[in-house]
Amino acid sequence: MNKKDEKNTKKSKTTKKEKLKKVKNTKKVKKESFFKEVKNEMSKVRWPLKKEMIKYSIATLSFIIFFALFFTLGDLIIAGIKMLVR
Secondary structure, three states: OOHHHHHHHHHHHHHHHHHHHHHHHHHHHHHHHHHHHHHHHHHHOOOOOOOHHHHHHHHEEEEEEEEHHHHHHHHHHHHHHHHHHO
């Protein structure tokens, strides 16, 4: 190898190291900016009030009870019909 080739290989090694450092630094910046953006978005969220939560909870539970009864009765009716057919 001549001197020029040695210099070129040394330069390429340092540039590879520098590139790795840049990549690591950008990963840190991306993580920091991601969490900053998440925090920013969470500050925009309008959380429900206590009265609204109670209202939504009651509505959810009533729908669950209604559909549970609906499917239970449907199942019992179908089972009764199957018993009569046999």
